[in-house]
Amino acid sequence: MMNFLEKRILKDGVVAKGNVLKVDSFLNHQMDVELLEDIAKEFKERFKTQKVDKILTIESSGIGIACMCAKEFGVPMLFAKKSKSINIEGDVLSVEVESFTHKTVNQVIVSKKFIRPQENILIIDDFLANGCALQGLISIVQQADAKVAGIGIVIEKGFQNGGKIIRNLGYQLESLAIIESMDDQTGEIFFHKD
Template sequence: MELLQERIRKDGVIKSGNVLKVDSFLNHQMDIELINEIGKEFKRIFAECPINKILTIEASGIGIACLTAQYFNVPVVFAKKAQSINIDGAVYSAKIESFTHKKTYDVIVSKKFISPEDRILIIDDFLANGCALAGLIDIVKSAGASVEGIGIVIEKGFQNGGEMIRNMGIRLESLAIVESMNAENSTIEFRK
């Protein structure tokens, strides 16, 4: 997506440790006009899929998922980061290792909000090593529902998450794939 790539080049900040900061338009301050275009693009890409629900993870995925959901006319469910899992069996849960915070946490989704007939589009802001997505896919599978596709705003193509998810046979579409980035001279290359 050209508009997104231009914006990443203009306002993205490359940090050490392979982290790309996009705080000024996606992860802290949010450019709603841009995110709305992102939502439209996901709709265009997944137009033929019988999606009835969007699943994302708090916090950064929520805004993107909501603006996308308007074009699908479907509800958004977001996985919550939990301090402790309640053991009454009312939730689906998965363990996720955070790329940016380097710690492991549990995410939960109430069993009330995903059921076997659901055909789910997973949306998230970034794809790095694929741990967050693997957790969300796990939750969908535990519910007996199906993953129709995954929409990612920025994939870091030099990390292994994209390959892992595509090898699972799941349709993964990323609007910008960063092939390489260099913190020293602030350069960024996108996959064609």
């Protein structure tokens, strides 16, 4: 049985060369906010036993999903920025993160005052592939002496090793769709089944 997200990916996702899954018609360029609400509700259900004080994501495509999650959990949302902005004050938590998509290295920063020691932080992002961005966000939470309450990912590329690394570290990682394999010749997408 496919869930609502897997069905939507099959309907509107497009497989491109290089194991790229384009979901720009509903998730990371144009956004279907009703779908984002369903995603937020699903994360609320999966993390219902966790205390969550704040949602953390990284710009840009995580922001919409994280906003809907913040609304669902009734907590503030915080997004990490990818380069030093003159509008952020001096005291920052930062980490270097390599972008798979853009083949660049970014400084990822969060203003220190927005993550307090012992706070329970739920990390949300749209994609998980090699896990570099996610490990950066985990590092930022740790630098603040806060706790990772869990990690919610919309689409995990199961054929890359990010998910395995994160799960081995002991975090509750919930991916709403895990792609086992894709074929850009036939357009087929196969999901991981438990």
